[in-house]
Amino acid sequence: MADLVRYELKDGVAVITIDNPPVNALSPAVWEGIDHAVQRAVGDPAAEAIVLIGAGTTFIAGADIKVFDTLKTKADSFARSAGTHALLRRMEDSSKPLVAAIHGNALGGGLEVAQACHFRVATKDAKVGQPEVLLGIIPGAGGTQRLPRLAGARTALEMCTDGKPVPTPKALAAGIIDHIVPEREGFSRADDLLAGAIAFAKDKARRREIRKSREVPNADAAASHDAIAATRAALGKTARGLRAPFAAVDAIEAGIQHGFDKGSERERALFAECVVSNESKALRHLFFAEREVAKVPDIPKDTPTREIKRAAVVGAGTMGGGIAMTYANAGIPVLLKEVDQAALDRGLATIRKNYDVTMSKGKMTQEQVDRTMALITPTTTYDGFDEVDIVTEAVFENLDLKKATFAELGKVTRPDCILASNSSTLDIDQFAQASGRPAQVLGHHYFSPANVMKLLEIVRGRETRKEVIATSLKLAKKLGKVGVVVGNCFGFVANRMLAYYMREAYLLLEEGASVEQIDRVLTEFGLPVGPFGMQDIAGIDVGARIRQYLASIGKSRAEGPQSAVPDRLYEMGRYGQKTGAGWYKYDAPGSRNRTPDPLVEQIAAEEAAKRGVTRRTIADDEIIARITTALANEGARVLQDGFATRAGDIDIIYAYGFGFPRHSGGPMFYAETVGLDTVLARVKEYRGRFGAYWDAAPLLERLVAEGRGFYSEAAVQT
Ligand code: COA
Secondary structure, eight states, X not given: OTTTEEEEEETTEEEEEEOOTTTTOBOHHHHHHHHHHHHHHHHXXXXXXXEEEESTTOSOOOBOGGGGGGOOSHHHHHHHHHHHHHHHHHHHTOSSOEEEEEOSEEETHHXXXXXXXXEEEEXXXXXXXXXXXXXXXXXXXXXXXXXXXXXXXXXXXXXXHHOOOEEHHHHHHHTSXXXXXXXXXXXXXXXXXXXXXXXXXXXHHHTTOOOOGGGSOOOOHHHHHHHHHHHHXXXXXXXXTOSHHHHHHHHHHHHHHHOHHHHHHHHHHHHHHHHTSHHHHHHHHHHHHHHHTTOOTTSOTTOOOOOXXXXXXXXXXXXXXHHHHHHHHTTOOEEEEOSSHHHHHHHHHHHHHHHHHHHHTTSSOHHHHHHHHTTEEEESSOTXXXXXXXXXXXXXXXHHHHHHHXXXXXXXXXXXXXXXEOOSSSOHHHHHHHXXXXXXXXXXXXXXXXXXXXXXXXXXXXXXOHHHHHHHHHHHHHTTOEEEEEEOOTTTTHHHHHHHHHHHHHHHHHHTOOHHHHHHHHHHHTOSSOHHHHHHHHOHHHHHHHHHHHHHTTOOSSSSOXXXXXXXXXXXXXXBGGGTBSSEEESSTTOOOEEEOHHHHHHHHHHHHHTTOOOOOOOHHHHHHHHHHHHHHHHXXXXXXXXXXXHHHHHHHHHHHHOOOGGGTOHHHHHHHHOHHHHHHHHHHHHHHHOGGGOOOHHHHHHHHHTOOTTSTTTTOO
């Protein structure tokens, strides 16, 4: 404990340093250490004031998230939070001025500790925030009570419901920070902060100034009331299906209406309710899964990587253009190659249009767009390809074309250049062989729109070098993506499982559910868009052409029965929004205003009759159960075959690739929430009802038999 929280006297001020790397998270020992150190300072005749500061590059990034797993019941959690509240009150009651000195981040419990100090000083680039809601909980150490008193109801509501960190200047204006410590030339930032905080604390001691946040009166009640009502109304639209953001509002409201003590009690009760919820467990799981994903078992942390200084993209279609934008947005110069000038012009026009939209939303200025676009060099030749560190191929999804492209790339690039394919279904190893240097080849599978979607599947070929994978993971981060390393199976992980998801949606439609019902049920479940709405946006023709091509080379996306309805729509020229009709009817081509189309229902009925399926009313619950079970069963196969490293990797792929609701934790975590035994029972039931394509994944059967889950250590060891 002595190491976690240090105590020393500097210039008559007690300096308490929290040293719990990497982010000074508040473990129970840190809480205790702070408590003891503050009491020691209060009783130390040599100390006239107290400064609380973080070691390393940050203040406190919050409670130790792992500790929440130890809170098993609401009652236990409620009881334990009493201790934290009392501790913070003891700090606040210090008879000597207590100053929090903030650099890096003061997040969650970190900001709550700072709020219990009498004053807060910060470096100009620090950030403060209450991100608990992103973990499905609310501030549980007084944040919903002290923050409104410091910053007003509106700011507190915003911070506690959107979870976004606030930079120092805004925090100063809001009243959360009292003073920004200026930097002096030639001094380290941390030294400056400490010196500034000590001077500030001594000044307060001289003036005998102490300010307890809990005693600051709440601002105007009527304005607070309006802000609360407005926040609830907004959350009704943006936070459907979530509990935590609403609980944060309830706690803030309780404090404003009934005072600090009653409000604190309400906060503790609401925190206790949230911390044991599935919503919070799922979000905490994703927090760690996202950090785990970058750790690939056979690729050590110290694997050498190379810096990607220049890039090239072959193919300026929707995906290629988006990938080029991704590089340019990250400040990396990129060559964009097309076969002829006309195709190149079309691609560039789309890129320009996309940036115009970004500008119209105020997210980029004209100057930023000009600077970014200048990083994209259009070309119809391979000139300059010998200078790039990576090429991403994004030509049509055609094996021969891609192989020919890789053969050319093998000749025009340097031997150490990474050659990546954006293929979504084809065999990376075939491209690797075609290139003549397979160790440099892998898949970089982006999701549409490539410049927006955060997922990057990094597809490992048979011979891909470890350095190439490690470099790709580092590059993904630089490009603002979450890189997940997957195996080279058909459809990789995301699309392989998606085929099962879509197939189940089509079959449910044939069996009697409607397009609108299925889309509604899945958006209520939390997806941004249902399967049919999604296809109407992406284009029914895209999938149909890939299916046709795959059939021509003897492949299919999923074993078992396939609905003919999507192909019939394709044959009718109903490609979705762009043609004004697809699964829905649209007001006009390109319009998003949709209405159900009885013709689709009729086609579904015809196809059902052909397959001898009797149509029936299908309950919403069956739709969710069938679709999520299909995902989990195929996910189990992906895992058992080693194409994903961990179940958590699959969850991250679905959260970032398809907007699978984060509060359900991803398809594998959700299956565990339902119970793997229930999932297996469903698979068996569906097999009986629908046929052998519902065979259970052996891994699922084994885990249920052994009473284990997808996340147990040995889950994927056969
Ligand atoms: N509790 C436990 N571990 C934490 C943590 C916390 N509050 N915050 C970060 N960590 C761990 C991460 O898991 C990671 O561990 P690893 O190296 O073993 O994978 C390590 O600290 C570094 O975090 P990382 O997110 O990779 O670093 P970063 O510099 O990109 O981001 C933060 C730092 C603090 C901005 C980010 O970690 C964060 O947002 N943390 C959560 C903050 C929060 O929600 N606090 C409220 C909790 S109620």
